[in-house]
Amino acid sequence: MSGHDHSPAHGHGGHHVHVVSLKMYFTVIALLFALTFLTVWTASMDLGAYNTIVALLIAITKATLVVLIFMHVLWSKKIVWIMVGSSVVWFAILVAFTMQDYLSRNLG
Amino acid sequence: MSTSAHAAPVAAPHHGAHGDSGHGHAHHPGLAHHFDDLEQQKDSAVYGMWAFLVQEVMFFGGLFIAYIVYRNLYPDAFAHASNLLNVPLGATNTAILLASSLTMALAVRGGATGSKPTQLIMLVLTIVFGLAFLVVKYFEYAEKFEHHLVPGPTFMSDPAHVSPFFQAHPEEIPHAKIFFFLYFAMTGVHAAHMIVGAGLMAWIFLRAKKGEFVPEHHDALEMSGLYWHFVDIVWIFLFPMIYLLGYHFGGHH
DSSP states (O other), X not given: OTTEEEOSOOOGGGOOOXXXXXXXXXXXXXXXXXXXXXXXXXXXXXXXXXXXXXXXXXXXXXXXXXXXXXXXXXXXXXXXXXXXXXXXXXXXXXXXXXXXXXXXXXXX | OHHHHHHHHHHHHHHHHHSSSSSSSXXXXXXXXXXXSHXXXXXXXXXXXXXXXXXXXXXXXXXXXXXXXXXXXXXXXXXXXXXXXXXXXXXXXXXXXHHHHHHHHHHHHHXXXXXXXXXXXXXXXXXXXXXXXXXXXXXXXXXXXXXXXXXXXXXXOOGGGSOHHHHHOGGGHHHHHHHHHHHHHHHHHHHHHHHHHHHHHHHHHHHHHTTOOBTTBOHHHHHHHHHHHHHHHHHHHHIIIIISTTGGGOOOO
């Protein structure tokens, strides 16, 4: 993993302290601002159904950057990845099960 | 007599486990006695915090699914109602919140490097950005009250602030009311989280000031940071979903 290093400060029993580089944090914040401009700019255009898709893709990208870098998940143990992933899966189930009802009501 | 004679040898090693004498290495003052070491303690904090945040996803998820269902049912009303919101204020708050997430990350980094000045400065900036967000929110809400865009008996009763779409389609006004209900519920619950977060940061600031957060042990600072970033992520979705739906129609106000 480039962009971070272990600080010289170690606790007992091999306890490592992650120090993410400033360069990485500033890169992430620059990307977050750029993506915010992108989402406003694309929303100003009439892209039909693609407006929603573009807006969601940008928002998911921004959220992923925050989760992985600012929230340190990139350097966290697998169980944290599983917990983060579970929230996405459960929300997807909520949306999928609800919308399969609403979206299929006018079919037959 | 015999009971106290029993008690003494039991009590002695028990005390020894807490104190610094005896077992070779001194315990870190930040290590609670029910954990083996600082790493196990930190892992427990991280898992606990993420369990809470996953629960928060489900909490906000209920509002998001309500939004998805009603937007799907009334797409035109939602897009035109969204166009009555103040996009510049919403965008300003997005920028403020992103900046606060950077200062939050830098405050936690100050914990990892053991820099107390960094912790204090970045925590103050995070609180200032958080309060600035709430001030903008206040003006935004006040504008909605003045324009009669708050769900209630006088909703959209002021023709000056009802867009041509709703004047031409008054039957869509109840659907716009649902949009504005969701707008207030979602941004309101988010703002409530911001207020909690600002209070949390004030408490963490006082602890940082005491010099509590050192590289090997700054769990409270780091977990508070996770909360702050989570609230930022909620806004990352709220901004395009609520403010930008009808932005391609051109600004109304």
